[in-house]
Amino acid sequence: MNAEFFAALDDIEREKGISKAYMLDRINQALLAALKKDHPTAADNLFVRVDEAEQKIELYIRKTVVEEVEDPDIQMLLDEAKKYNKKAELGDEVNVPIETKKFGRIAAQAAKQVIIQGIREAERGMVYDEFHSKEHAIMTGVITRVDPRSGSVSVRIGSDGETTEAMLAPHEQVRGEILREGDRIKVYVLEVRRSTRGPQVLLSRTHPGLVKRLFELEVPEISDGIVEIVSIAREAGSRTKMAVASNDDQVDPVGASVGPRGGRVAAIVDELGGEKIDIIQYSDDPAAFVGAALAPADVIEIILLTGEEKSCRAIVPHDQLSLAIGKEGQNARLAARLTGYKIDIGPPEGS
Numbered sequence: 001m002n003a004e005f006f007a008a009l010d011d012i013e014r015e016k017g018i019s020k021a022y023m024l025d026r027i028n029q030a031l032l033a034a035l036k037k038d039h040p041t042a043a044d045n046l047f048v049r050v051d052e053a054e055q056k057i058e059l060y061i062r063k064t065v066v067e068e069v070e071d072p073d074i075q076m077l078l079d080e081a082k083k084y085n086k087k088a089e090l091g092d093e094v095n096v097p098i099e100t101k102k103f104g105r106i107a108a109q110a111a112k113q114v115i116i117q118g119i120r121e122a123e124r125g126m127v128y129d130e131f132h133s134k135e136h137a138i139m140t141g142v143i144t145r146v147d148p149r150s151g152s153v154s155v156r157i158g159s160d161g162e163t164t165e166a167m168l169a170p171h172e173q174v175r176g177e178i179l180r181e182g183d184r185i186k187v188y189v190l191e192v193r194r195s196t197r198g199p200q201v202l203l204s205r206t207h208p209g210l211v212k213r214l215f216e217l218e219v220p221e222i223s224d225g226i227v228e229i230v231s232i233a234r235e236a237g238s239r240t241k242m243a244v245a246s247n248d249d250q251v252d253p254v255g256a257s258v259g260p261r262g263g264r265v266a267a268i269v270d271e272l273g274g275e276k277i278d279i280i281q282y283s284d285d286p287a288a289f290v291g292a293a294l295a296p297a298d299v300i301e302i303i304l305l306t307g308e309e310k311s312c313r314a315i316v317p318h319d320q321l322s323l324a325i326g327k328e329g330q331n332a333r334l335a336a337r338l339t340g341y342k343i344d345i346g347p348p349e350g351s
Contacts, residue, residue, distance in 0.1 A: 016119070048060075138213035141166065142184055175237050222244075222257070227244055227246050239331075244282060253282075
């Protein structure tokens with residue numbers, strides 16, 4: 001049975017990726033737990049010996065040789081001791097082998113549960129490690145369930161052979177976006193947490209990181225580091241502003257991001273359900289950066305204001321005020337978040 005036992009461990013290692021050393025450690029614990037249930041007074045005298053080379057697992061109980069036995073779990077007579085060690089004398093300790101078939105039913109069940117739990121913990125650990133490495137990455141998943149009461153969406157995602165159910169909470173979903181079971185969607189991995197039921201993967205469709213990762217997938221210059229995404233401000237489902245810069249004077253960062261005939265940005269807009277995306281060129285000059293961020297409005301002048309808080313005043317023509325502010329203040333709000341400046345928008349003085 002020992003040979004079959006070790007062969008089973010090889011199968012587990014090969015099929016599930018759980019190391020034999022880990023399983024042997026768990027099995028050692030399981031066998032000790034089972035032994036202690038059958039020999040409660042001999043807990044400190046029990047031990048397991050694993051010999052991989054000989055493919056043997058041996059169980060022992062250490063007993064002291066005495067003239068009169070008071071506790072048979074930890075003591076034995078000299079005549080009996082000599083069956084295991086011919087040189088045994090009174091006061092010696094003798095290791096007595098225990099046959100696993102003599103385990104009681106409860107003890108054997110305890111051993112089985114520890115082994116099963118060990119496999120589950122190892123599998124959960126492997127899944128956690130795999131998906132933890134995907135934090136802040138973009139993944140494609142399949143919607144498996146939409147909870148009609150809470151609005152939460154379960155998404156099946158996979159990586160390198162590992163799969164798990166992840167959660168897309170209502171507040172991480174794009175308002176107005178219709179998600180159905182069986183749909184394939186791209187999601188941003190917000191966080192991976194450990195839990196008693198295995199790893200808990202939290203997803204988002206609203207995080208600015210989703211837009212950034214989509215551009216990294218779609219635009220080679222961004223994935224290669226030639227073009228850098230400096231900042232993103234997003235109101236999911238409606239509009240995104242993204243500032244880009246180039247590390248190569250020969251490459252136009254805005255043109256590369258938009259793509260030939262707008263093809264690259266169009267693909268991302270489609271993925272985001274028609275969300276508008278404004279791409280502007282980043283500038284080290286705060287005034288120039290804020291002015292560009294207020295596009296599509298034309299800006300006459302940006303006046304930087306002194307003080308601890310970064311703030312400025314944007315001067316725009318009368319006919320550009322509503323465009324600069326945007327519907328319900330969205331354009332100005334996104335420009336402020338993109339640049340980090342508080343922006344006061346107004347017409348030229350005296351006009």
